[in-house]
Amino acid sequence: xxxxxxxxxxxxxxxxxxxxxxxxxxxxxxxxxxxxxxxxxxxxxxxxxxxxxxxxxxxxxxxxxxxxxxxxxxxxxxxxxxxxxxxxxxxxxxxxxxxxxxxxxxxxxxxxxxxxxxxxxxxxxxxxxxxxxxxxxxxxxxxxxxxxxxxxxxxxxxxxxxxxxxxxxxxxxxxxxxxxxxxxxxxxxxxxxxxxxxxxxxxxxxxxxxxxxxxxxxxxxxxxxxxxxxxxxxxxxxxxxxxxxxxxxxxxxxxxxxxxxxxxxxxxxxxxxxxxxxxxxxxxxxxxxxxxxxxxxxxxxxxxxxxxxxxxxxxxxxxxxxxxxxxxxxxxxxxxxxxxxxxxxxxxxxxxxxxxxxxxxxxxxxxxxxxxxxxxxxxxxxxxxxxxxxxxxxxxxxxxxxxxxxxxxxxxxxxxxxxxxxxxxxxxxxxxxxxxxxxxxxxxxxxxxxxxxxxxxxxxxxxxxxxxxxxxxxxxxxxxxxxxxxxxxxxxxxxxxxxxxxxxxxxxxxxxxxxxxxxxxxxxxxxxxxxxxxxxxxxxxxxxxxxxxxxxxxxxxxxxxxxxxxxxxxxxxxxxxxxxxxxxxxxxxxxxxxxxxxxxxxxxxxxxxxxx
Numbered sequence: 001x002x003x004x005x006x007x008x009x010x011x012x013x014x015x016x017x018x019x020x021x022x023x024x025x026x027x028x029x030x031x032x033x034x035x036x037x038x039x040x041x042x043x044x045x046x047x048x049x050x051x052x053x054x055x056x057x058x059x060x061x062x063x064x065x066x067x068x069x070x071x072x073x074x075x076x077x078x079x080x081x082x083x084x085x086x087x088x089x090x091x092x093x094x095x096x097x098x099x100x101x102x103x104x105x106x107x108x109x110x111x112x113x114x115x116x117x118x119x120x121x122x123x124x125x126x127x128x129x130x131x132x133x134x135x136x137x138x139x140x141x142x143x144x145x146x147x148x149x150x151x152x153x154x155x156x157x158x159x160x161x162x163x164x165x166x167x168x169x170x171x172x173x174x175x176x177x178x179x180x181x182x183x184x185x186x187x188x189x190x191x192x193x194x195x196x197x198x199x200x201x202x203x204x205x206x207x208x209x210x211x212x213x214x215x216x217x218x219x220x221x222x223x224x225x226x227x228x229x230x231x232x233x234x235x236x237x238x239x240x241x242x243x244x245x246x247x248x249x250x251x252x253x254x255x256x257x258x259x260x261x262x263x264x265x266x267x268x269x270x271x272x273x274x275x276x277x278x279x280x281x282x283x284x285x286x287x288x289x290x291x292x293x294x295x296x297x298x299x300x301x302x303x304x305x306x307x308x309x310x311x312x313x314x315x316x317x318x319x320x321x322x323x324x325x326x327x328x329x330x331x332x333x334x335x336x337x338x339x340x341x342x343x344x345x346x347x348x349x350x351x352x353x354x355x356x357x358x359x360x361x362x363x364x365x366x367x368x369x370x371x372x373x374x375x376x377x378x379x380x381x382x383x384x385x386x387x388x389x390x391x392x393x394x395x396x397x398x399x400x401x402x403x404x405x406x407x408x409x410x411x412x413x414x415x416x417x418x419x420x421x422x423x424x425x426x427x428x429x430x431x432x433x434x435x436x437x438x439x440x441x442x443x444x445x446x447x448x449x450x451x452x453x454x455x456x457x458x459x460x461x462x463x464x465x466x467x468x469x470x471x472x473x474x475x476x477x478x479x480x481x482x483x484x485x486x487x488x489x490x491x492x493x494x495x496x497x498x499x500x501x502x503x504x505x506x507x508x509x510x511x512x513x514x515x516x517x518x519x520x521x522x523x524x525x526x527x528x529x530x531x532x533x534x535x536x537x538x539x540x541x542x543x544x545x546x547x548x549x550x551x552x553x554x555x556x557x558x559x560x561x562x563x564x565x566x567x568x569x570x571x572x573x574x575x576x577x578x579x580x581x582x583x584x585x586x587x588x589x590x591x592x593x594x595x596x597x598x599x600x601x602x603x604x605x606x607x608x609x610x611x612x
Contacts, residue, residue, distance in 0.1 A: 039421075039498040039608070041535065041589070043505075044070040054079055064518040066504050067532050071522075083521055086290035088264065092283075094244040096227030099216035103200045103241065104248045106215060110175050111143045111249065118173045119145060120159050122180040122234070123152045123336030125329055128344045129273035130179035130202075130238040133266040136349075137242040140261040141249065146171060149341040152407055156435070157461045157468050159185035159199075168195045178202060180234025183219050184461055186212045202237045204230075204279075205461055206447040231280050231528075235273030236288065239266065267292035268299055269348065275321055276329045278465055280528025289524050293319050296328075303347035306360035307331060321524030322531075331363035334370045337407030373405050377412040380404075381426065392420060395487050395496055398480040400427035400434055400473075410437035410466065417441060421498040423449065423487055429473055433458075438467040441496070444487065452486040453479055465527070500589055500608065506534035508558045509566060511602050516594050531591050533607065540584045542567055550574060556604065559584055559612075569595055570604035578611070586612025 046069035054065035057076035073079040084090070094100060110117055117138060121131030131147050138145045148163065150156065155163075158181045167173040175198050178185070182201035189199045189212040199214040204221060211217050218241060220229035229240065242263055249255060271292025274285050281289055296319040299305055305315060311327040313319060319328070335343035343363060350356040381399050385391055391399070397420055409426040417424040417439040423446060427436035440446035445464045454460055456479040459470035471479060506515075525531040538559040545553045552572040557565040570590065587610040595603035 039500050041502050041587075042499040043502045043535075046070060046074070050074045058083075061514075061518060063504060063506070063515065064521070067518070067522060070503050071529060082286070086287045086294075088287075088291070090287055092228060094227070094229075094240040096225070097218050097220060097229065097240065097244070098222050098225040098227070099218050100241075100244055103216035103218055104245055106175065106198060106200065107138075107177075107241075107245055108248050108252060108254075111138065111141045111245075112252075112254070114142065114144050115175060116144045116146060116171060116173055118167050118171065118176045119147045120163065120176055120178045120181070121147065121149045121341070122157065123150055123155075123341040124180075125276035125332045125336075125344070126234045126273040127180035128332065128336070128341050129269040129276075129348070130233075130235040132345055132348045133235060133269045134177065134179055134202075134238045134242060136266060137246075137261055137263065141245075141254075142258075146173070147345065149336075149345060151340055152336055153435075156470065157181065157459065159188040161188045161191045164188050164192045164195060164197060168197060173197060176200070179238045180204070181461070182212065182214070183207045183217065184212070184459075186210070189214050202234070202241055204232055204234050204237050205463055206451065208451075229284065231283055231285055233274045233277040233279040233285070235270050235277075236279070236285060239263065239270050239288065242266075264291060264295070265300075268295040268301070268304065271296065272324060272329060272332070275325050275524070275526055276333065278527045281321070281524055281526040282528045286524070286529065289321065289526075293321065293324065293524060296324065301348060301350075302353045302356035303350040303359060304328070306350075306353065306356040307347065307363070309357075310360040310364045321526055325526070330370070331360070331367040334366035335363055337370055338366050338373075338405070370408055370411075374408045374411050374415075377404050377408055377426070378415060381412060381416060385420075394484045396423050396425070396480075396484050398425045398427070398476070398483060400429050400436075400476055402429040404428035406435040406437075409435075410439065410468070413437050413439040414466075421496060423483075425469075425483065427471060427476065432473045434471050434473055434476070436469040436471060438462065438469065440465050444490065444496075449483065449486040449490055453482040456482055500533060501530070502535050502589065503532045504534055505536070506592075507536050508539055508556060508568060509561075511568065511592065513602070515592065516602055519592055520594075534590055534592065536588045536590065538584075538586065538612065539588045539609075544583075547571075550577075552606075554604075554606070556588070568602055568604055570606050572606035572609075575606070576608075582609075582611035584612050585609040 046066060050069050051065045053076060054060060054068055055062060058079060068079045073082050119131050119135055121127040128149060131149060135145050135147050159178055167176060176192060177200045179202050181203055183203040183205050192199050193213060201212065201214045201217040203219045207219055207222055218237060220227050220232055267288055271289045274289050279285050296304065298316060307328055308315065313323060313327065332344045335341050343359060347356060347359040347363060350359060380401060384399055391397060397416060406428040409428050413424040413426045423440045423444055425436050425438040427434040438446055438450060446467050447463050450460055450467050456475045457469050457471050461468055519532055539556050540559040542555040542557055547553055552575050554570040554572060555567045556570050557567045589607040590604040593603050593605060595601040
């Protein structure tokens with residue numbers, strides 16, 4: 001979309017240090033700067049009648065009405081509920097969860113009788129927070145609780161028969177409760193039944209045609225579960241079990257003469273696990289996440305305060321969903337990726353600030369190491385794609401290599417899925433076996449597509465956007481073909497056509513402080529509630545400063561507005577070098593946030609641009 005019009009020459013590019021380059025951004029010909037956006041623009045166009053209803057009945061601006069309608073909130077009632085303050089009394093009750101009654105009866109008996117209970121979790125943040133939440137609540141009830149978090153490489157995903165044998169042999173365990181796993185652990189649960197051990201499954205992953213023979217399988221994604229809670233993450237299911245158990249114990253008079261735990265004390269863990277697992281931030285997830293993020297602002301957990309400090313977040317400042325996702329969750333996840341999830345659990349349960357500080361620094365170091373390993377995996381994957389371009393001939397990408405660390409291939413797969421606009425499976429080979437991680441695109445149900453390939457896999461677990469698997473090396477080629485066929489036959493053409501979903505045109509001069517307040521009303525952003533994306537036209541860069549890793553900090557204004565034109569700060573992460581060299585943009589795609597200066601000053605986060 002290049003134009004022949006003259007390009008305003010910015011004052012120059014500086015590095016992150018005090019040194020400034022003497023060479024300004026150069027004036028270039030249209031052919032030299034031709035670097036169109038990598039994806040098409042898809043502008044949302046909600047019906048005018050819907051927009052008028054929202055504006056009139058809610059008294060909101062045309063922009064906020066459009067943002068609400070774009071998120072499927074097309075009635076005043078739905079939009080009002082979405083914008084309402086987060087409150088626990090707006091949560092659906094847990095009573096609709098299938099198998100809840102036998103689980104409550106057994107757990108209440110175990111609590112009253114002080115029977116030992118084994119909580120079996122997972123190695124990701126959802127599984128760790130779910131285990132810590134349920135452990136904390138049951139301990140507050142006076143129960144005897146042991147926690148087991150599996151090692152990613154040594155144990156793999158899910159409850160295994162050997163875990164049951166260990167529980168029966170040394171601990172006298174007669175009751176196991178899984179969190180964030182268990183729906184596919186048929187062999188382990190059969191072995192538990194033979195050993196006289198009862199199992200209660202709490203999970204949110206896709207279930208197969210047959211449920212495991214557990215005492216109870218509490219999974220809102222069961223086809224026969226009508227609770228309407230299929231959007232919950234594993235930690236959300238654990239929270240709901242705690243809500244129901246507290247109520248059952250109250251009905252039994254258990255709390256007479258003893259303090260009843262406030263379950264919102266664990267809402268910070270629900271927020272972290274929900275965001276980490278990319279669960280949709282709608283309905284109950286939105287309510288619980290908003291409450292939990294508020295609690296994170298003044299967390300009573302020394303571990304989370306230490307983690308905030310290590311991440312450069314102020315102790316008394318609010319924590320946004322983005323800050324949780326990119327600054328708190330990666331170090332927690334790094335424990336299970338590179339070492340052991342127990343480190344993350346120890347941080348979340350730490351009571352001594354000094355010990356918490358040491359754990360936070362350790363997790364931060366592990367996260368740095370994770371980034372280095374991830375970069376190496378990405379480089380090797382890109383090299384294979386370059387040498388074998390036929391890998392991109394279909395609708396999927398499946399790569400396998402010995403030496404890849406199983407703990408980082410999931411993140412690498414996510415980056416490749418975004419880059420190449422297709423579902424990606426990366427497999428870390430060790431001898432004749434491989435552990436794989438898969439990531440998908442919105443609109444492509446990864447669990448369903450991989451489920452169609454189950455005959456080629458030795459183990460499978462996951463959900464619509466992310467999954468883990470185990471496979472024999474000799475089955476890789478057959479799996480690659482089956483996965484390609486499954487995705488191709490799923491009717492995913494639209495999802496595989498990359499496009500920017502733009503909420504609305506919003507020109508630079510039309511951005512106001514009130515715009516920030518309207519966007520803030522929609523937070524937290526994430527899966528199911530994307531951060532608004534806007535498009536502006538005819539924008540020029542007044543200044544550009546190079547930051548670390550090639551990022552740019554810009555001052556932008558409407559092209560042709562002159563020296564007196566209003567300028568706004570902007571950041572462009574990993575810009576297209578050719579587009580960034582241009583000082584003028586025909587179209588600029590951006591998100592809008594509050595800058596870090598004094599007062600609510602708007603700052604643009606540039607996503608893409610067409611030189612002009």
